[in-house]
Amino acid sequence: MNESVISIRGLSKTFGTNRVLDHFDLVLHRGENLAVLGKSGSGKSVLIKCIIGLIRPDEGNIEVLGQNMLNLNREELDDIRVKIGFLFQSNALYDSMTVRDNLEFPLRRHSFRLAPAEVNHMVMEALRNVGLEHAVDMMPAELSGGMRKRIALARTLILKPEIILYDEPTTGLDPITSLEIINLINAIRGKFGTSSLIITHDLKCVKLTADRIAMLIDGHCHVTGDFEGLRSSSDERISPFFS
Amino acid sequence: MPGLSKWNAVMIISKNSGVFLQEIGELSRFAARFWREWLRPRYEFREFIRQCFVIGYKSLPLTGLTAFIMGLVLTMQLHPSMIYYGVESLIPSMVGIAIVREVGPVLTALIFAGKIGSSIGAELGSMKVTEQIDAMEVSGTNPFKYLVVTRTAASMVMLPILVIISDSISLYGSYLGNNIYERTTFILFFRQVFDSLVVADIIPAVIKTFFFGFAVGIIGCFKGYFTDKGTEGVGRAANSAVVVSSVMIFILDLVVVQITDLMNLYD
Ligand SMILES: Nc1ncnc2c1ncn2[C@@H]1O[C@H](COP(=O)(O)OP(=O)(O)OP(=O)(O)O)[C@@H](O)[C@H]1O
Numbered sequence: 001m002n003e004s005v006i007s008i009r010g011l012s013k014t015f016g017t018n019r020v021l022d023h024f025d026l027v028l029h030r031g032e033n034l035a036v037l038g039k040s041g042s043g044k045s046v047l048i049k050c051i052i053g054l055i056r057p058d059e060g061n062i063e064v065l066g067q068n069m070l071n072l073n074r075e076e077l078d079d080i081r082v083k084i085g086f087l088f089q090s091n092a093l094y095d096s097m098t099v100r101d102n103l104e105f106p107l108r109r110h111s112f113r114l115a116p117a118e119v120n121h122m123v124m125e126a127l128r129n130v131g132l133e134h135a136v137d138m139m140p141a142e143l144s145g146g147m148r149k150r151i152a153l154a155r156t157l158i159l160k161p162e163i164i165l166y167d168e169p170t171t172g173l174d175p176i177t178s179l180e181i182i183n184l185i186n187a188i189r190g191k192f193g194t195s196s197l198i199i200t201h202d203l204k205c206v207k208l209t210a211d212r213i214a215m216l217i218d219g220h221c222h223v224t225g226d227f228e229g230l231r232s233s234s235d236e237r238i239s240p241f242f243s
Numbered sequence: 244m245p246g247l248s249k250w251n252a253v254m255i256i257s258k259n260s261g262v263f264l265q266e267i268g269e270l271s272r273f274a275a276r277f278w279r280e281w282l283r284p285r286y287e288f289r290e291f292i293r294q295c296f297v298i299g300y301k302s303l304p305l306t307g308l309t310a311f312i313m314g315l316v317l318t319m320q321l322h323p324s325m326i327y328y329g330v331e332s333l334i335p336s337m338v339g340i341a342i343v344r345e346v347g348p349v350l351t352a353l354i355f356a357g358k359i360g361s362s363i364g365a366e367l368g369s370m371k372v373t374e375q376i377d378a379m380e381v382s383g384t385n386p387f388k389y390l391v392v393t394r395t396a397a398s399m400v401m402l403p404i405l406v407i408i409s410d411s412i413s414l415y416g417s418y419l420g421n422n423i424y425e426r427t428t429f430i431l432f433f434r435q436v437f438d439s440l441v442v443a444d445i446i447p448a449v450i451k452t453f454f455f456g457f458a459v460g461i462i463g464c465f466k467g468y469f470t471d472k473g474t475e476g477v478g479r480a481a482n483s484a485v486v487v488s489s490v491m492i493f494i495l496d497l498v499v500v501q502i503t504d505l506m507n508l509y510d
């Protein structure tokens with residue numbers, strides 16, 4: 001349990017005069033669900049976009065599965081990205097493509113040589129994991145918000161990643177649908193043994209999914225701990241999150 | 244104007260021209276990146292073909308219709324003056340030169356900018372704000388190649404073809420317009436048109452449409468690719484893609500005329 005799959009040291013990022021991340025440190029262990037809690041605009045999305053290489057930090061170090069993400073070339077980056085699933089805050093489904101094409105996209109693009117029957121099998125299996133096999137020929141615009149989230153999750157799962165980064169998986173969903181997503185997150189860990197970083201400001205999601213919680217306040221990791229420990233904290237910067 | 248001193252005005256103008264110059268710089272960098280990346284593997288050939296089809300198919304009805312009307316109207320409007328000077332027999336040559344050299348390419352390119360420039364700007368803009376471009380990036384795809392290179396190259400290939408088709412339709416419209424006043428045969432009309440056209444008319448006219456196509460494609464992509472957050476930004480991207488590429492078409496037109504003039508192609 002103590003092997004680290006992601007390790008972040010001294011990560012800083014400034015946009016103009018806005019210092020979003022300021023010497024942020026974090027370690028994600030293998031098989032663990034780690035939640036990063038922070039208020040809106042605190043730089044949570046910036047943090048995980050740095051991890052996957054969508055945003056280049058100004059300073060600091062990011063190691064994923066033993067590789068330094070900041071000095072990889074494009075091919076090496078693609079190779080490591082196969083092992084990292086990313087669930088976007090806005091789902092990022094390709095709205096000009098059907099659900100099937102959306103799911104096939106990462107399979108085809110990561111230049112695996114797969115037979116059509118195999119591709120179809122993987123697509124259907126990923127959809128089965130989220131319980132939406134019947135939606136395979138629909139367009140994203142025809143789906144509800146919760147369905148879209150689940151399809152996006154299926155697309156993330158299709159490559160069987162070792163690590164999944166969830167950017168606010170339950171934001172904007174009703175309590176019942178968000179509970180479904182939470183159950184899916186837990187089921188995925190049970191089934192595939194993935195390590196997950198869950199970015200959120202939804203307390204219920206944190207409580208039900210996370211083994212450990214990191215608080216992102218003022219651009220750095222203010223404290224880490226488990227749910228009960230943080231809830232009983234008397235720190236006036238932490239307690240508002242739990243009230 | 245009260246409250247606006249000379250100094251304020253200078254400040255505003257210099258700030259705006261700074262923004263303008265910065266935009267030009269960024270656009271040039273973007274265009275340079277196109278030329279750097281388009282020949283490098285991996286080639287997005289399927290997406291390129293798909294874009295050629297989409298772009299050509301979307302614009303053909305519109306460019307064809309406007310070209311037809313333009314040829315017809317141009318002929319009908321020229322007719323009285325040509326009669327007045329007693330040179331109505333020159334109509335096919337005049338219309339032919341006007342359409343092939345200038346009206347066909349520029350009009351088609353403008354319609355193309357309105358139709359394709361805005362749709363590329365809106366498409367890429369909405370992909371940007373909904374993180375679809377980021378999603379491509381993490382799925383082992385270079386979005387610049389997959390989206391920008393294919394669309395720009397398809398515009399560059401399809402616009403010259405559209406212009407050649409539009410020129411033909413336009414000349415046919417002109418033939419019909421001419422027939423309202425006097426009967427000529429199809430063969431005679433087109434023989435007169437082609438007698439007055441030389442290769443030097445056709446080649447520069449086609450070459451400039453490559454540049455027009457490039458401008459429409461790259462500006463549409465640029466505006467979409469750098470849309471700032473929000474759906475409002477998508478509308479702005481589509482809108483400014485059309486405005487900027489239309490102006491660019493005229494600027495390029497001017498430049499090409501100067502160059503062909505210097506080369507004395509028409510002598
Ligand atoms: N590309 C960018 N350019 C400039 N500023 C940016 C950019 N991306 C993010 N920011 C700024 O960084 C800050 C953090 O943004 P981020 O999206 O990470 O917030 P967040 O914690 O994910 O919030 P939310 O919970 O609302 O998603 C914001 O102030 C935002 O304006």
Ligand SMILES: [Mg+2]
Binds near residue numbers: 089
């Ligand atoms: Mg966010």
